[in-house]
Amino acid sequence: MSCVSLTTDYGLLDGFAAACHGVLLRLAPGVPIVDVTHLVPRGDVRRGAAVLASTVRHLPRGVHVAVVDPGVGTSRRALAARTPGGFVVGPDNGLLVPAAEALGGLLAAVDLTMPEGIPATFHGRDVFAPAAAALATGRPLDALGERIDPASVVRLPEPFARVLRGPAGSRLEADVLTVDGFGNVALAAAAELLTQAGLRPGDRVRLSAERARPSAERVPPTGGQTRPSGERRAVGEPELVPGPAGPVELAVGVTFGSVEPGELVLYLDSGGLVAVARRDGDAARSLRLVPGDRVIITPV
Amino acid sequence: MSCVSLTTDYGLLDGFAAACHGVLLRLAPGVPIVDVTHLVPRGDVRRGAAVLASTVRHLPRGVHVAVVDPGVGTSRRALAARTPGGFVVGPDNGLLVPAAEALGGLLAAVDLTMPEGIPATFHGRDVFAPAAAALATGRPLDALGERIDPASVVRLPEPFARVLRGPAGSRLEADVLTVDGFGNVALAAAAELLTQAGLRPGDRVRLSAERARPSAERVPPTGGQTRPSGERRAVGEPELVPGPAGPVELAVGVTFGSVEPGELVLYLDSGGLVAVARRDGDAARSLRLVPGDRVIITPV
Amino acid sequence: MSCVSLTTDYGLLDGFAAACHGVLLRLAPGVPIVDVTHLVPRGDVRRGAAVLASTVRHLPRGVHVAVVDPGVGTSRRALAARTPGGFVVGPDNGLLVPAAEALGGLLAAVDLTMPEGIPATFHGRDVFAPAAAALATGRPLDALGERIDPASVVRLPEPFARVLRGPAGSRLEADVLTVDGFGNVALAAAAELLTQAGLRPGDRVRLSAERARPSAERVPPTGGQTRPSGERRAVGEPELVPGPAGPVELAVGVTFGSVEPGELVLYLDSGGLVAVARRDGDAARSLRLVPGDRVIITPV
Numbered sequence: 055m056s057c058v059s060l061t062t063d064y065g066l067l068d069g070f071a072a073a074c075h076g077v078l079l080r081l082a083p084g085v086p087i088v089d090v091t092h093l094v095p096r097g098d099v100r101r102g103a104a105v106l107a108s109t110v111r112h113l114p115r116g117v118h119v120a121v122v123d124p125g126v127g128t129s130r131r132a133l134a135a136r137t138p139g140g141f142v143v144g145p146d147n148g149l150l151v152p153a154a155e156a157l158g159g160l161l162a163a164v165d166l167t168m169p170e171g172i173p174a175t176f177h178g179r180d181v182f183a184p185a186a187a188a189l190a191t192g193r194p195l196d197a198l199g200e201r202i203d204p205a206s207v208v209r210l211p212e213p214f215a216r217v218l219r220g221p222a223g224s225r226l227e228a229d230v231l232t233v234d235g236f237g238n239v240a241l242a243a244a245a246e247l248l249t250q251a252g253l254r255p256g257d258r259v260r261l262s263a264e265r266a267r268p269s270a271e272r273v274p275p276t277g278g279q280t281r282p283s284g285e286r287r288a289v290g291e292p293e294l295v296p297g298p299a300g301p302v303e304l305a306v307g308v309t310f311g312s313v314e315p316g317e318l319v320l321y322l323d324s325g326g327l328v329a330v331a332r333r334d335g336d337a338a339r340s341l342r343l344v345p346g347d348r349v350i351i352t353p354v
Numbered sequence: 355m356s357c358v359s360l361t362t363d364y365g366l367l368d369g370f371a372a373a374c375h376g377v378l379l380r381l382a383p384g385v386p387i388v389d390v391t392h393l394v395p396r397g398d399v400r401r402g403a404a405v406l407a408s409t410v411r412h413l414p415r416g417v418h419v420a421v422v423d424p425g426v427g428t429s430r431r432a433l434a435a436r437t438p439g440g441f442v443v444g445p446d447n448g449l450l451v452p453a454a455e456a457l458g459g460l461l462a463a464v465d466l467t468m469p470e471g472i473p474a475t476f477h478g479r480d481v482f483a484p485a486a487a488a489l490a491t492g493r494p495l496d497a498l499g500e501r502i503d504p505a506s507v508v509r510l511p512e513p514f515a516r517v518l519r520g521p522a523g524s525r526l527e528a529d530v531l532t533v534d535g536f537g538n539v540a541l542a543a544a545a546e547l548l549t550q551a552g553l554r555p556g557d558r559v560r561l562s563a564e565r566a567r568p569s570a571e572r573v574p575p576t577g578g579q580t581r582p583s584g585e586r587r588a589v590g591e592p593e594l595v596p597g598p599a600g601p602v603e604l605a606v607g608v609t610f611g612s613v614e615p616g617e618l619v620l621y622l623d624s625g626g627l628v629a630v631a632r633r634d635g636d637a638a639r640s641l642r643l644v645p646g647d648r649v650i651i652t653p654v
Numbered sequence: 655m656s657c658v659s660l661t662t663d664y665g666l667l668d669g670f671a672a673a674c675h676g677v678l679l680r681l682a683p684g685v686p687i688v689d690v691t692h693l694v695p696r697g698d699v700r701r702g703a704a705v706l707a708s709t710v711r712h713l714p715r716g717v718h719v720a721v722v723d724p725g726v727g728t729s730r731r732a733l734a735a736r737t738p739g740g741f742v743v744g745p746d747n748g749l750l751v752p753a754a755e756a757l758g759g760l761l762a763a764v765d766l767t768m769p770e771g772i773p774a775t776f777h778g779r780d781v782f783a784p785a786a787a788a789l790a791t792g793r794p795l796d797a798l799g800e801r802i803d804p805a806s807v808v809r810l811p812e813p814f815a816r817v818l819r820g821p822a823g824s825r826l827e828a829d830v831l832t833v834d835g836f837g838n839v840a841l842a843a844a845a846e847l848l849t850q851a852g853l854r855p856g857d858r859v860r861l862s863a864e865r866a867r868p869s870a871e872r873v874p875p876t877g878g879q880t881r882p883s884g885e886r887r888a889v890g891e892p893e894l895v896p897g898p899a900g901p902v903e904l905a906v907g908v909t910f911g912s913v914e915p916g917e918l919v920l921y922l923d924s925g926g927l928v929a930v931a932r933r934d935g936d937a938a939r940s941l942r943l944v945p946g947d948r949v950i951i952t953p954v
Contacts, residue, residue, distance in 0.1 A: 380714050426911070474911070475910065
């Protein structure tokens with residue numbers, strides 16, 4: 055294996071990520087370590103999954119450890135799995151599946167055997183890093199735990215994206231998947247949907263947005279942070295209420311440079327997703343979009 | 355030596371940590387570098403000491419450099435010391451001692467000879483990193499400076515922890531040692547104290563807290579940040595006034611998962627310390643606890 | 655080449671820096687990577703240039719990649735250049751020139767050939783990291799693009815610094831170049847100017863400051879952040895209006911330790927620049943100085 059990568063919500067203050075580095079350096083000396091990020095918002099499984107999935111294709115073949123684990127200390131399983139493009143290791147809470155799919159899909163999985171006598175609260179250091187070191191140094195997957203059915207691995211609800219054709223033309227509807235640190239808004243829509251909607255660079259479109267009404271059936275947030283709409287798809291198709299972004303018009307472009315400074319643009323981002331950016335600005339803030347919002351795009 | 359670790363308050367913006375990496379790469383090529391953290395709050399020697407001490411046992415045997423050094427440019431000594439588990443290098447202001455003790459204790463120490471003609475303000479790059487590189491490549495400790503008595507090394511005041519036995523049962527009193535980024539509160543009390551107090555998983559306890567009254571005798575803060583009570587033990591046993599946390603009841607558990615989401619739990623953390631957490635929440639914020647507060651725990 | 659360094663405004667949340675690490679690990683395995691910083695304020699080309707220039711001399715000979723690139727997707731050139739001390743790679747927007755000069759000056763430069771079919775928005779991963787890997791593994795500069803005249807490379811406007819001699823003594827005027835995370839204020843004045851102004855440790859000086867009046871001719875900010883005065887030199891010598899720092903008196907010292915806690919000091923910083931610090935405090939905040947302000951120093 056030519057690298058071990060780490061994706062966590064540990065932050066960079068407490069030495070937690072460093073302890074994982076230490077374990078890897080001791081058990082798998084010489085294997086490069088890549089810190090994908092340690093700044094996933096606390097307990098935001100969906101965000102951690104998206105960051106890792108969009109990064110993993112650019113990393114060397116390796117073992118990808120992710121720990122966003124609000125369920126540590128509960129009965130959630132601890133997972134290691136093989137894909138055509140390497141291994142993934144972490145809690146069985148949906149975090150790893152998008153990365154595994156980016157690497158070709160889950161071929162085999164085990165429920166990691168817990169070492170004896172470890173504290174119950176730091177599985178990154180005490181369970182997942184040792185498992186990753188074992189895989190990185192050639193130990194077989196089956197030596198690490200009991201086989202489980204890959205189909206039984208927990209998955210996050212699928213983000214929503216579709217194209218509707220009507221008398222007034224096509225309509226692209228998609229959930230906001232992530233907002234990056236620049237305020238660029240990535241939708242859960244691949245390039246094909248833009249083509250299906252008949253949209254091309256130079257076209258102008260109207261964008262509006264809706265936000266799920268918080269509802270009693272909503273599954274409880276998994277982390278310390280309240281994520282108002284991130285979980286709504288787990289309870290089926292909830293009521294939608296008008297969202298914060300009023301309708302705006304923008305151009306379809308190839309890149310930020312397709313529009314003037316300060317203007318919005320709809321484009322394909324570097325991960326291949328339909329995205330909205332404001333040149334030299336913050337699209338998410340000005341449109342008040344957050345992950346989980348639904349965006350509706352229609353031709354003008 | 356199989357690693358050099360770095361623990362500083364340099365932040366990650368200015369290239370200061372990178373300059374230390376550069377010095378190490380030039381003078382000790384091939385030795386892995388572990389960034390424990392560069393986000394210690396400015397000048398917070400106690401916090402830096404705690405982060406390094408809790409991390410160092412998980413790192414490979416090596417040279418551990420720490421620089422939280424509000425006294426740079428004053429007459430404080432520059433230290434390198436040998437322990438059974440590796441070396442520590444940094445300012446002689448108490449920062450290194452807890453890590454040295456975690457590695458088995460100070461066996462020998464030198465006051466580092468200052469290189470000629472260096473700027474007076476960046477000892478991490480110009481003094482400590484070169485010394486660490488020398489040790490990591492096999493140079494003897496005595497080549498780096500004058501021997502000093504390990505007993506003369508500056509120590510931080512001991513945090514307070516004790517068990518009092520009375521007619522109404524035992525009472526555990528301990529200072530808050532650190533608050534991590536999740537809001538988990540680690541007390542200055544090892545597992546034995548929990549046993550001495552007769553507390554076991556499943557028991558319920560009452561927790562209250564006191565904060566030292568800021569007083570004129572208090573030693574001045576060493577950094578740019580005001581730490582209201584962190585230094586109080588340096589001036590003996592100060593008056594205690596009621597603290598911000600009203601009495602609360604909570605369970606003794608094994609982990610976060612021992613309680614329902616949103617509930618408090620008293621448990622042993624991954625560093626072996628008695629700690630308070632709120633499942634899926636921030637215990638320190640809700641109890642308004644900061645390092646240096648004194649926590650009193652009694653059985654219900 | 656014994657290292658590749660990275661200086662970006664990508665932040666540490668989104669996996670962008672990690673994707674660059676992945677490309678480098680795949681294309682130039684075994685070459686150490688140094689993260690100078692990924693926290694340059696968005697689009698702040700001048701700040702990125704200053705951080706890299708002050709760090710690069712302490713890194714091993716190598717390839718230094720910098721990406722603060724508000725013009726990505728526009729027609730700005732993509733640059734790789736050779737200096738006596740290594741290579742620099744990044745956008746042709748002035749970012750690389752101060753580092754190149756710290757390494758001995760631009761000897762040769764190419765306009766990088768764009769790979770086919772890459773997204774238009776992530777040149778760090780798709781253009782600059784691959785170019786750096788090529789140089790780090792011995793590929794010749796000319797294989798990467800068309801030669802361009804080094805004199806044609808875009809340069810940031812020179813920051814201003816001078817000594818005026820008058821009947822009342824010398825007067826040192828210099829722009830604020832950077833403010834570091836500790837609040838230390840580095841001026842665009844090298845040590846010689848302090849000597850020219852006849853100032854020595856122990857002298858006392860008066861410091862005042864002026865801020866450029868925002869004007870219609872000001873070139874538009876290049877990034878998402880408004881930098882009120884950072885660009886004023888691009889439009890010649892603008893009107894100056896009274897700045898926020900009233901006149902204060904302070905000592906010329908060798909280091910922070912030259913003055914009492916809480917006091918200001920004028921000194922030479924670890925990068926060899928005239929600087930203002932407040933011992934155990936934040937000089938920039940208390941004097942309300944920002945990069946681009948002009949500071950005037952006169953003997954008392």
